[in-house]
Amino acid sequence: MADPRFTEIKYRGPGTQDFIEVSVDAGTDVSGIQIVVYHPNGGVRSVNGVGNFDDTMFGQDVYSLDAAVHKNGAIALVVDGVVIDFVSFDSVVTPTTGPAAGMSSTQIGSTGNNQNESVQLDENGNWVAGPLNEGTIPCFLIGTKIATRQGEVAVEDLRPGDQVMVRDGGFAPLRWIGSYTTDARGQAFEKAAPIKIPRGAMGKGQPSRDLYVSPNHRIWMRDASFEMLFEAREVLIPAKQLVGWCGVTQVNYVPQPEYFHFLFDRHQIVLSDGLLTESFHPGEVTLDQFQHEARDELLRVFPDLMDVATSGKTARRCLKSYEAQLALDAKSAA
Incomplete structure (x- = not known):
């Protein structure tokens, strides 16, 4: 040891x-x-x-x-x-x-x-x-299919203005999309390595194929028991908190993961490889993690993000690690 x-x-x-x-x-x-x-x-x-x-x-x-x-x-x-x-x-x-x-x-x-x-x-x-190594910006691995008005589109092929299917309101136009490739190693890579959610892990067709996201990317979940636990039937849980549940794992066979993240006028829930997950939600920590060029580009589109308080509410309640465990225990007992 x-x-x-x-x-x-x-x-x-x-x-x-x-x-x-x-x-x-x-x-x-x-x-x-x-x-x-x-x-x-x-x-x-x-x-x-x-x-x-x-x-x-x-x-x-x-x-x-x-x-x-x-x-x-x-x-x-x-x-x-x-x-x-x-x-x-x-x-x-x-x-x-x-x-x-x-x-x-x-x-x-x-x-x-x-x-x-x-x-x-x-x-x-x-x-x-x-x-600061707070983990990774919430995002999708290259190749993830996102549901749009035109059908499923690979995340790397999305462009600003594309109409993306969202849980609240039908479709919403993308305002910004960015990407980065991490070449981190050692402990830093362990924080960046993709989380794999196997096909069907969350239910039939959820996801429709193996889904890979960054560790901090939040996954939508719903259960009647959540009302008593969190005063909300629907919640968002970081993918890293799902590791070990229903076959979810963190993988180390993607040596230089290329991640994509996209932004709407407000935080949204989207359909990614058949599973409901979050869009990017800017915050003080994640904005600081962007490379200067990408951060400057994002702030040109959304200048109000200089003030983190203007980034708006998240689409659903976001659970902390101990709350996530309560949620998974409740789902398993159902």
Whole structure:
């Protein structure tokens, strides 16, 4: 069994947005793992567990801890009282107390003054600075068939103005479509690898063929039990939360996934390979993930998106991870 490890750290502030990500072998008991945050002067700032469980990806359970970390401070990963990793950013720290007392931190790099970047562990075990790795923009893998007024059209062949079938209102014109190819590797690839929803997994013809979407792409679901649980009969669930349910898997055999995402005047539910899923819904996190050229193009079409509050409501209630599990349990029991 491999040792737990830090995989992503955001420390530049503001403090309420800093976080520490830890990965462990799937199924590992994390009760004996601590994250100790140090002040620049070597004193202990906080002692914490591993935080909240986020996901299991490629045999690794991923946890994230919201914790303020000073740019000249340090953090120690402690397992059963033994320090297995001790890192810092803009300077070396030598603690005077706590489990890392007397040790000197390993300086892993700096994000400069950029509050929208973190340091991330790559596939070679090296730390690199880059944009926050919140997962992927919600989108469809190339080849996905989208229902339109003209019939099914491959997502890569859609154009602005095309009339796309939507759950609310018949058809709606596309306003914008974009794409990107990810060549991420290591932990970053694990967050970008497509989710496969097998043919018929959600019911007859749902989807009509194997559907591949990015991990954060939300899938429409409906059940009478949801009224009591969420005060909504219809909800949206991130595809990554479906992994392990009805044959849904995350696949690693698409080395450079090419993803497409499209936008309407408002958030919509569309028919993709026979399954109801969401269109792109802009938000603070996803806009920051776009490359500058694509982001600029999108903002030319929708200048109001500079103010995230104008992006509008989602078409249905979007469930959090723990809510998604409740929904799947309810569906399975039905």
